Amino acid sequence: MSAAISNLAVPKSILDTDLYKLTMQQAVLHHFPTTRATYRFTNRDQTTLFSRQCIERFRSAVSQFTDLFLTEEEHEWLKGTCPYFTPAYLAFLSAYRYQPEQVRITFIPASPDGMLGQVEIEATGPWLETILWEVPLMACLSESYFQSVMTDWSYENQEESAFAKAQNLFEADCVFSEFGTRRRRSYHTQDIVLQELVRASKNISDHKGSLIGTSNVHFAHKYGISPIGTIAHEWFMGVAAMKGYENTNSISLNMWEEVYPDSILVALTDTFTTGSFFKDFVTDPERARRWAGLRQDSGDPFTFGPRVKEIYESLDIDPRDKLIIYSDSLNVEKAVGLKKQARDLGLEKVSFGIGTFFTNDFKTISSGGTKKSKALNMVIKLSSVDGHPCIKISDDLTKNTGDRATVEYVKRLYHLPTTKCNDI
Structure with a gap:
C-alpha cells in the first residue's frame, strides 16, 4: 500500500x-x-x-x-x-x-x-x-x-495543551467528558487528547473534578474509560417526522424509554427549542422523576441552569438529584463559569461534554502560533x-x-x- x-x-x-x-x-x-x-x-x-x-x-x-x-x-x-x-x-x-x-x-x-x-x-x-x-x-x-x-x-504542544486544559478543569472541580470526534483535526489528535486527559486524571489531588469518559466508543475501549452518550437531535427529528409534531417531545421520550427503561435516560432539550421541550416535559412529573437529567446544546447556557431548577421545583423534584450536561461550544473558561453558577444555584450534578476545544484547537505555523487555525464549521x-x-x-x-x-x-x-x- x-x-x-x-x-x-x-x-x-x-x-x-x-x-x-x-x-x-x-x-x-x-x-x-x-x-x-x-x-x-x-x-x-x-x-x-x-x-x-x-x-x-x-x-x-x-x-x-x-x-x-x-x-x-x-x-x-x-x-x-x-x-x-x-x-x-x-x-x-x-x-x-x-x-x-x-x-x-x-x-x-x-x-x-x-x-x-x-x-x-x-x-x-x-x-x-x-x-x-x-x-x-x-x-x-x-x-x-x-x-x-x-x-x-503542526502537532507541536498538543500534549501540553490537553494536559493543561484538564488540570484547569480539575482545579475548578469540573466533571467532564471528551466529545470531539466529529470535528477532530485527525484521529491522531484525538488519541493525543485522550492520552493526556487520562494522564492528567491520574495526577489530580484535593479536587472534586474528574474525567468521566469520552463519547468515542473506540477510545473508551482503548483507554479503559467509560463511553458517554445517550440521545441526539436526530431521534427527536425522526420521531416527529414519522409521528407528527403534536406532543412530539413526550412521544420521543416515551419511545426511548421503551428501549432503555432503566438506563441512559438523559434528555436533549433543544431540538424544537428548549421552551417547547419543557412544555411537554412538565406534563408527566413521574417521567421527569425517572429520567436522570437534561442536556443543553444551544442558546445561552447561563439561562439553562436556573430554568431547569425552576422546572424541577415546580414538579416537586429536588434539582440536586438531577444531572445537567452542558455540551455547546465549551472551553475551560465557559465550563468554569457554568460550574460556579451551578454551585451558586445549589445544583450538584453538573458535567461538561467538551468537543472541538479539545480535538481541533490549533494555531497556524506561519503566524508563529498567534493566529487560530479554524476548525471546519459543518454538520x-x-x-x-x-x-x-x-x-x-x-x-x-x-x-x-x-x-x-x-x-x-x-x-x-x-x-x-x-x-x-x-x-x-
Whole structure:
C-alpha cells in the first residue's frame, strides 16, 4: 500500500464513533427497522473551500469503510461495558458492514480553475444502516481537509495543551467528558487528547473534578474509560417526522424509554427549542422523576441552569438529584463559569461534554502560533425519513435546519416567532 493511500482518514475501528449513534441505532432497530432515511451535509461557512484533491482523498477513504467490522473482542467489551445493548442488537452490529454506495459525494467547483469548491454529501438507505455514517464521515472529511487544504499547522504542544486544559478543569472541580470526534483535526489528535486527559486524571489531588469518559466508543475501549452518550437531535427529528409534531417531545421520550427503561435516560432539550421541550416535559412529573437529567446544546447556557431548577421545583423534584450536561461550544473558561453558577444555584450534578476545544484547537505555523487555525464549521443532519422532511429549530431562532415550510409550520404550532431565518 502506498503512503498516499495508507494515510487516508479511514476509521481504525467500527467503534470509532459516538456512543449515541449506537444507542440510537438500537432504538431504530426496535421502533423503525424498515424506515428509510436521508442524511445531508452542510458547510456552514461558505467561505471555506475544499480542494478537488481533498474530496478525492475523502472519497477514497469512504470506499474503504467496507473493511470495518466489530471484532469478537470489541463485542465482548461492549457486552460487559454497555449492558443496555441487547444480544439481538449486538448480533446486528456484528453483522453490520458499511455500504459506500449509500453515500453520494459531489465536488462543486467554485474557483476559476475548478480546483477549489464546495462538496455535497448525501447518505441514503435504511435508517438502521445510514445512522452510522454521520460521525465518521465528518471526522474523515475534517482530517482530509487538514491533510490537503489547510496544512499550516503542526502537532507541536498538543500534549501540553490537553494536559493543561484538564488540570484547569480539575482545579475548578469540573466533571467532564471528551466529545470531539466529529470535528477532530485527525484521529491522531484525538488519541493525543485522550492520552493526556487520562494522564492528567491520574495526577489530580484535593479536587472534586474528574474525567468521566469520552463519547468515542473506540477510545473508551482503548483507554479503559467509560463511553458517554445517550440521545441526539436526530431521534427527536425522526420521531416527529414519522409521528407528527403534536406532543412530539413526550412521544420521543416515551419511545426511548421503551428501549432503555432503566438506563441512559438523559434528555436533549433543544431540538424544537428548549421552551417547547419543557412544555411537554412538565406534563408527566413521574417521567421527569425517572429520567436522570437534561442536556443543553444551544442558546445561552447561563439561562439553562436556573430554568431547569425552576422546572424541577415546580414538579416537586429536588434539582440536586438531577444531572445537567452542558455540551455547546465549551472551553475551560465557559465550563468554569457554568460550574460556579451551578454551585451558586445549589445544583450538584453538573458535567461538561467538551468537543472541538479539545480535538481541533490549533494555531497556524506561519503566524508563529498567534493566529487560530479554524476548525471546519459543518454538520450532517437527518434530512428525511420515509419521504417526510426532518427539521430542527435551534434555541437561536435564526438558525434552523431542514425544509422551510415545515420549519414555519412547526413554529406556528409551537407559537414561536416566525421571523426571517437562515435555514441550513
